[in-house]
Amino acid sequence: MLWTRWLVLLLCWGATAGEQQADEREGFRAEIRADSRRQRSPPPVEPLDFGFVPSAVYDTHAYYEPGAVGILFHMVHAFLYVVQPNPFPKDLIVRVIQQNMGGIKIEEWRKPENVVLLLQWIHYEAGFLVCGTVGVVFVILVPIIGILFCVCRCCENCGGEMHQRQRKNADCQRGFYTASLVATTIFIILGVLISYAANHNISAQIKSTRRFINTNMRDLKTFANNTPAQIDYLTAQYTTAKNKVLSDLDNIGPLLGGRIHSQLEKEVVPSLDTALRMAGAMRETKEALENVSSSLEVLQEGTGKLQTSLSVERASLSNTLSDPACTNGAVSHTCNTIRSTLSQLGINADFSRLPDVSHSLGNVDTILKTDLSNIVQKGYSSFNDTPRLVKDQTKNIVSGVKGMLDKIGAEITGFSKMFPVEASLANFTIFLTEGQKNIESFYPQIDQMDFYRWIGCVAALCMIVLILAFNILGLLCGSCGYDKQATPTTRGCLSNTGGNLLMAGVGFTFIFVWLLMAIVTALFVVGGNVEKMMCEPLANRQLFKIIDTPYLVHPAKKNFLPGMLFQNPNIDLTLGSMYRECYENNGLYHALQLETMFNINSFLNRTVYNKDLAKVFESVQVDLQDITLLEQAGRDNLINFANSGIGQIDYAAFLAEVNKGVTLVDLLSFSTDLEAQADQLPRGALENALKGHASSIRQIHRDQVVPMEQAMKYVRARSTLSQSIKQLQRTSSDLPVKVTNILSAIDAAEYLITHNASHVVKQETKNYVQSLVGYFKQYTAWVKNSLTAEVAQCKPISNIVDSMEIVACSFIVDSVNTFWFGLGGCCVLLIPSIIFSTKLAKYYRRMDTEDVFEDMGNTGNHGEQVCDIHGNLAVVSSPYSDTLTRFPRASAPPSYSDW
Structure with a gap:
């Protein structure tokens, strides 16, 4: 789009006396020549205060603390680590992407290198494949086993026979089955609560998602609105350096003349002092x-x-x-x-x-x-009149330099006005506003879809709750109605109802558990792989390393990001480095490495201190022969x-x-x-x-x-x-x-002024020019530092990435994974629940027949028993037990004419 091009250009910007006297003169000249070869260190440059670049305050705090539900998230992460302990296969993914850049046909998978990749991928996904296979087998076998279980019970097998054998450890078995079913039920309830908490967390975080969207959009608008003011501030601060240079030019007499005077006075003043003392x-x-x-x-x-x-x-x-x-x-x-x-x-x-x-x-x-x-x-x-001489003799040069500085300032200002910054950013702001409105227009649909999702998840949990209700009611009814004195055929209605409720729970379990396991398996395969393949690599920035792999998308294109942004894939710019710079809230000019496209230092050095300006200063000539x-x-x-x-x-x-x-x-x-x-x-x-x-x-x-x-x-x-x-x-x-000696010293000083002062003038003029250039260098260095750290601070970009990670992974993926984790635990625990419910129902339901003991008389054969295969058992009475009293004969329930 047009506004994006202008924005990149904007950031590039926002993104300088006798034989003795003759001997003394010759010695002094030699000293001057030696001093001319000695490099004088220039005086320190006065530091300039450019103030502070107007900074932007961003509202987004891309940080999420899940609270108590975070414990559940850690449990799921630990489970997924057990399922998939292998490190992130960065190299494998890169090889797969590089081999499939041009597309690959099915028959090409038979090639050895592709087979190796496939085997490596299967090895990495082994944990998910095993667990997924188990889930599929569970989904297939449970309905089949349920049907067979029903048929078997109809044939009075698998506990379907309405006859209960009398055993001495019957009470112990009943207690064991009751305790096991209660424990299983409690764990299933915990699984339901975990799933419900995860389901509720998704809906609760929808509002936080809107907050992230609003703050990120607001930060982008702040970024767009604040950047022009920051660039204008950088441009305006050229005036600070310019005014300082102009001030030094206006004081060229005291500054340059004073430096020349200070260099010459080392020889001149002592000679005059001796004359004055004389x-x-x-x-x-x-x-x-x-x-x-x-x-x-x-x-x-x-x-x-x-x-x-x-x-x-x-x-x-x-x-x-x-x-x-x-x-x-x-x-x-x-x-x-x-x-x-x-x-x-x-x-x-x-x-x-x-x-x-x-x-x-x-x-x-x-x-x-x-x-x-x-x-x-x-x-x-x-x-001492040297500063005035310097000032008078450099009037034309100073006026020329002032004119050039005004021209340079006009060039910088004109360059900054070449780009329609305000219009481009206004379009960008309008784009953001319209985008935010479009996103907000989907809020009702998102809420509706979330409501349907919430209903669906609650419905799935209600299936478990229904089974739990039958189990709990069965336990309550069976436990409360159980009578130790009653025989299996004379058990009360409440006890019988408890047994029937338990069997109803078993029936509903066979009906729903395979469907729930299918949901768990699908969510496990998708959510688990998203967590291991997307969220974890995004959290530890391994995903950036894949995207930043050289020549990933094309053999001729080194880097993906600069190729997409600037159509120049050879720029050493990576998504990881850009994210790192933006996370530290540095400038976008440095984050995008725009200096490779537009070096602001070169531009400022070329503009602020050009060759014409150097030539003007090189032409400085100061004649001190009038002294x-x-x-x-x-x-x-x-x-x-x-x-x-x-x-x-x-x-x-x-x-x-x-x-x-x-x-x-x-x-x-x-x-x-x-x-x-x-x-x-x-x-x-x-x-x-x-x-x-x-x-x-x-x-x-x-x-x-x-x-x-x-x-x-x-x-x-x-x-x-x-x-x-x-x-x-x-x-x-x-x-x-x-x-x-006095006259010789004065003659030597005058000789220095009239013949050798040109070197001093050149040297001090060079130092003076360096001090002026130092102000521009301070300006250019300040501009570079400001572009690196203060102008167009790109924290909103890293905030967008972090917000997407929080929403996608912390809000959705972690909650989804926690949901299937709890629901899957319930489905697994429903299998022992079926067994314990079936076993326990036998002790609560009223039987059609039971074991009977009857007295055969005292025949002398103590302990002899006669058993009827139809359930009638005749027991010969013995002195050790009164079986008739303990087991009254009742081969069938009593029949009444009213029934």
Whole structure:
């Protein structure tokens, strides 16, 4: 039909500087070439969220729990296993089908291979053949035996003689026959109940069958109605990948330019950082020179003043010690001691010999007029402007890619609109609705047929019930009316009625049992074989293996299912695999292996990421020659700094003088000692003069030495003069070499940008394109996974198969088999029922004649008996028994004139 073709197509869809500088440059180029051969791993692709495909909720629960009647089903299955224990003959059935594909004539069965197949089949069906033969023999023999039984009884044989022999174990026999008949009757009642339960189960499950039909039809409609929305959702989610790609294209500067920048900054930024640090070193050098210059000026001026002051104080103290008072005894010793220390009043560090640094400071000041930091910052800015350059230089490419993406989206949407999905599924839904109505129109006929079936089964059971009624009534009447004191010819009416009812049951048994056994045999052969050949293989999926056997129906057609659906039997699609996928509620695209007919991945890869798109990205060219890391003014500034003269300063002389003390002795200690020695002198002018000199020396220390020491210790930025000199020493150490290395590194970085950046651009462009393609690959992988597991989930198909199995096997076949199982048991048990009823009726029915004992007189021959062959028995009385009393003479029932 047309709608089926469109549905398959729909599912196919729904079913992307000097010699050293030259050496450094050559080494850097070699490193770049080595790095170009090294494969960089692309950055991870950001995962996209495509949401969830609209899922369908199916109502059918293809599961059946029989409940208590399941015990009966298991009993029947166990019985059938005993009858047929052989495994399912899959290979035999396949060989039979393959040999009979073109039809086979009767005479061809004589061929050896066909005879072998026939013998194998007979061996497999041996159990059913034996049981069926027994049933047929039963059906044939029972009527014959019944007729012979009737004729025999008419001839007063087979228990038909109305005479009962008197035996001593008569009561035991009667009890045995009664118990046996009761037990048989109970088992027959159980068989009737089993059959009735099975018969009722069939009628009760008719409503469940309707429920299965309704839910399966509803699930198919849900399947048909939900599939277009799922396919539209798959198509619409291309926009998610497309929007992400467009977002990355709009941010191509930060993304692609940022990646190029991050690759180049490994060499560029360190070179600029060294230049920036050298700019900072220039400023620090200026501050250090200023510190040294100002400190040196203060120290040189202070040194001259201090030397003059100390010379004057030394001469004045010497004059004081020349006083005549110093020549007296102990005083002279003190004066001599003081006189010996006068040489200590002098300067230690002579800063006047240190070179002037003003020339170097002037050079540095001139150099700092050019702001190297600003020039380096321009280099940073120029390099950091790479994303903008990339964005400006790829405007045309980005606009072209956007246009291609819009075209691809239109192609996907157009492809999805090529199929009249809604119309096809509407026709399919109409087909399902009409089919459901047609099925429902048969419900009255099905109910009527089920009613007739139920009546027929009940009628068959009523035959058994009728026989049971005669047996039960016969037992009740016979047991209740039986009198031990009554003789066989004098039994009561109730007892006689019980015996007659038992014999009536025997008669009806002969009338009905063969017909019932015929029904049992037919149902057994059909139902048992259906169970073993259809239901069990369907339950364990062996039946699928037969259908899926390669070249089963035709030597040139490998697989049956794809040949029927797609007219291509070579597709590796089997009914078992399709059922398995649908049972797991996977998509029909995967279940039918539609990728063999229409590979959605190939289509999406071909459509979403085509060759034109690849060519557009391959044409990406980014020119970074406009990037300038260090202007010529900055280079000149560095060179001038190297030639500023700070390297020619004698820093060792500076450090040697700075590390010396200002004076040869600590003036405070000297003045303190002088006062202590003055205290040892007698009071007078000499003592006061010496103390005055001590005070003057202390004043010199306070006014001149302390400022010089402060000038040496604390200068600007709270650094010592020694620290400033050491800093200048470190900065000037190999300063030309440092500047040369900085310029070489900057030249190498600029060479990388201007000559080798094309490789970096290509590599990062490739990684960037791979990230864009990764979004489409995510989309295609998501589409494939969705088609496999979420789109057009074919659970309704497996539900239909499972529902058919439940209805056919669990509802019908199991119930039918349980019915014949119970009915067959009743028929078999009716045979001993006939025997026990016939034997027991003899003890309940009133006999025409009986055994009689009479007294022949006391002749002396004790124990002699005279027997009349017509039933009159004369017994000679003996002292051991009174036979006349025990057995009164009654050769026939008494006759009355009224009778």
